[in-house]
Amino acid sequence: MKIRVFALCLASIIVALATYVGSAPSSVGSEARVPMSLSAEAIQTAASAAELARLIGVFEARVKEHTDALDYLFLGKLYLQRARSTGDLGSYTQAGAALERSLALYPSDPDALAALARLRYATHDFAAAARVAKTILAADPADITARAILGDASLELGDYGTASDTFSGLATRFPSAAAVNARLARLAFLRGDDDLARDLADRAQNEARDEGTFGVDLAWYAHLRAQLSFDRGDYEAARNEEGEALAVAPDYYVAEAGFARGAAALGRIDDAIAHYERAIAIVPQPEYLAALGDLYTFRGDTTRAARAYDTVEVSASLATLGQRLYDRQFALFYLEHERSLDRALTIAEASLAQRPDAYGYDIYAWALYKTGHYTEAVVASQRALAMGTRDARLHYHAGFIALAGGDLDRARSELGRALAIGPAFDPLLAARARAALALLENMT
Amino acid sequence: MRASRFIEIGVGFAAAAMIAVVATAPLGSRAADHLDAPNLASREDADINDVYVFQAATPGRTAIAVTTSPAAGIIGPIDYATNVRYKINVDRSGDAVEDLAYVLDFSAPSGGSQPYTVTRYTGVNARNLGQGVVLGGGMRGAITSLKDGAIAFAGLRADPFFFDLAAFRHVVLGAANGRTGFCDQPGPSGIDFFAAFNTNAIVIEVPNDSLSSGGGTIGVWATTLDRTTGAMIDQMGRPAINTVFNHTSADKEAFNVTPPSLQPTTGNFRSNVIGTLEALGGYSASAAGAIADILLPDVLTYTVGTKAAGPLNGRAPADDVIDVELGLVTQGAITTDCVGPHTYLSTFPYLGVAH
Incomplete structure (x- = not known):
């Protein structure tokens, strides 16, 4: 007592x-965040963002002209992609509405169900995501997409056994797939094997490049490495790797926030504040706002x-x-x-x-x-x-x-x-x- | 083979920011949707959509087009792969083995474009890509002149393909998707799923004599190859063959990497064609067998110097190959999907400007 x-x-x-x-006061002056000329990857990212906006307009018009499950499904997936790359939560709601229409017309469509499962996952309804994935697998045990979603949802539900079995199964079938190795990296981190996590994440990024991955999807792999570096205490690497992510996708808000976090850890407070402000301007997540507040407190x-x-x-x-x-x-x-x-x-x-x-x-x-x-x-x-x-x-x-x-x-x-x-x-x-x-x- | 990417775009998820973001990228199987091989999913930039061969605008010349990267900009990238070789195969001797090949190799993109070279291989070199003749090179997005009267274009264009995919999934695959048939819409048209997409197009145009002296028949198909290992990634000749006739993921994957000359005699391909024709068209076994002998090997057969009439004599962008194939497969029960061609250019590179 x-x-x-x-x-x-x-x-x-x-x-x-x-x-x-x-x-204590600290910090070096701000530095240039992204080079003035865009990298080839950033040009591709900008082009795909423009194409996403264009196709959303096209498919919104199409579903007004005719009623078709496939068009609703594709529109739903476009909204999901927008939510993912911009952090716009309203896009999740729109995705849900489009997928609902699609499933009303074609209830057993494994692709629409998979998109629905992804939406549930993305909006943190992990139990629902797992349920929908299992529905798909009941009809087709070989459905890789559903299998991956089940693994992902299981991970978030703390069912690490199922997640591990699922990802290992996918790895056996696809030993050099970036998306699989990235999942294995996450699992390795959770299990305390930081070296393995880093190796897998590095591999995954190389594989992603080789697979022709582009845009925010590609930037994400650099961000994954950055997260692992940060958690390992390698703040210089974390900052550099988020910088790599931003070189591919200059408006990738999670990379902005990650860059800020790395900068803060290195004592570059002004820099950190600037990058958190930028991230918040895109998506005002509580975590970023709180971190910004803490940096101001620190100062x-x-x-x-x-x-x-x-x-x-x-x-x-x-x-x-x-x-x-x-x-x-x-x-x-x-x-x-x-x-x-x-x-x-x-x-x-x-x-x-x-x-x-x-x-x-x-x-x-x-x-x-x-x-x-x-x-x-x-x-x-x-x-x-x-x-x-x-x-x-x-x-x-x-x-x-x-x-x-x-x-x-x-x-x-x-x-x-x-x-x-x-x-x-x-x-x-x-x-x-x-x-x-x-x-x-x-x-x- | 035109791929299922349209139904599957990479979607990632953001977890709570307290833990690391775990997003996903497109994975393996597209098995249930556009019916292409699951193992292709991660290589959108090596995914072949369509192959065309047709008369050029100028008499005495022939155009060959290969489109890759489905829904370029969304599903597939706009950049061509630098670790892939894009190969146009031509068989001039009638054995479905290439004795002429044009290969495009792309370098790293920069400033919104990409340099590439075009190399011609003949004879045994067309198969092993040993000794070739570099015909020239160009930049993505611009028309470029090559040696021996050839011209080339590589870059983003409007996807020329037109097809009511949703109706197809109901009619041919039995999907309970709310469609009741082709031509089930209130107006005269079906629903062209591909009306608004872009694609990466490789178009070459050569004098007829480069392909065949004296107006012979050639076979044309496209393959994408891993630059390092030489392994085949994707393959395509006529439209929709893999989609319509091979039903399992295993068969589709195998078909994508089986050279045309081996297709009639290896795997389940021939029996798959026969089975499908019997089931969907009510053909007798022998009639189905005769058709299978035309459809396999899967190459675009074309009599050089003639007007294309796809899919059995070359394929021009405006040719309604779906209507022809529907009629063939159903033995005339269904003859159209009520979806017509897009607009194209009357001059090189023939495919319309990107949307």
Whole structure:
């Protein structure tokens, strides 16, 4: 009991200290983001974006002129592509409407069902995505598209066994397919095998190029490598790889945000802010807004920080698809900024129920911790780390949760691991972890 | 073979930003839709849509066109592959083995264009692509003059193909997709799924004597090859053969990589043709066999110097090969899909400007 209370006090001191310590000025000047002349890949990306817009117009007109399942299906897929490449959530709604029309005319169409499954997946209804994929597979067990969707949905549902079996099966059949190796890379990362993840992701990008992949699809492979680099603590590589993604698709918002995150980790705060602003201009995701606010906080610009945080609050109150898609982002924002903690717990609990993967357990664990449920937090945190995923934030959470529970040894090792994996995984949190560790080390 | 890409475009997903974004790219099978081989899916830029051979605008010359990259710009890229060789095969001796070939090789794209070379191979070199004669080169998007009176074009054009795919899926494949037949629409036309797409087109035009002296019959087909290994990626002669007659993924994949000269005697191809003709056209086994002997090997047979009449004498862009094939396959029960040609150019490169 005493130790736990002491540990809690320690935690709050650490937070206060770290925030103060963390406000050191830094940053190099901004640098040119993308060369003035477009790469060949970027030219292709722009052409395909224009073609997408054109064909959406064409097929919108066609479905007014005649009623045909195939035209509705193709339109639905065009909307899905638009949602994917621009982040426009309204396109998901439009895709749903088009696919609904298509399926009304042709209910058993495996291609329309596959598109529907992808839509469900993209809008985070993973159980529905898995269900629809299984419907397709019941009629045709050899349907590769459905098999992949089932694997993807299983992964998000925390059913790593099914995901692994599915992806391995696909890999046996398609040993050099970029899309398969990218999935295997993700799985390897979740299982804590960072070297394998990196190798697979590198392979996947080369294969994607060789397969003639273009546009945002191609940029995505560089982004995958960047994410893995960031999680490994290689921030220079992360930034460069996001730069590669942007060289292929200059408006790819996830690469902009990833570039910002890498820049922040390298202490290039101005650069990071500029790139987050750009990402937010395209898609104002809570995670980007929160990160921007944190960077302003880090810099001591409380006005701009407050503005960014307020924007998150406002968007959280909109009853849109965004609430569901960004549920964990909202929860994490509330928890890290000590706002609406009970609401965060409700969100985290619901998110975990609907999607019991490692990260669901992690956000639930953190919400439990912040609302004082330390014992349950320990259990949830352990579930989050069960596969050995080498993610600094998971260990950071585990460290503070252990501290609250009075387990100082574990707190020390988890915080140490967090920083070993990602020494700058978050501009504010890495400093807190460092401060906590310093104090813990002085206590032995 | 014209591919199923129209039904399948790469769609990725964004997960919650807290975890890494996991998107997907087009994977393997398109088996249920446009009926092409699953293993082709990841190489849209090596996917052959159609092959044409027809009289050029100038007398005494012949045009050969090969379109690749379905729905170029959306499903397939606009850039040609640099690790693929695009090959036009010509058989002049009647054995369905190429003794003349034109091969296009593309270099890296830059500034919205791409350089390429055209090489001609003859005799045994047409098969093994050993010694060839470089006829010249050009830039994507522009007409270029080559040696020996040849001209070439490679680049984005309006897809010349026209077809009511949805009605086909109902009528021929039994899909319960809300269509009731060809020509089931309120007006006179069917629904041309391909009306608005673009494609990458390779068009060459040569003097007739380059193909055959004295107005002989040639066989023309296209293949795409892996530049490093030489392995075949896709193949096509006449329209829709693989689509209509081969029903399993395995057969479709195999057909795409079986040289035409071997098609009549290997795999299930001949029996597939016969079976389909018997089922859809009520042909007797012997009649079906006779037709199978025309359709396999799958090459576009063409009498040089004559007006094309696809698919049995070359193929011009405006030829309604679907109507002819429907009539053939159903033994006259169905003779049209009520979808007519697009507009084309009367001069080289003959295919319309990109949409």
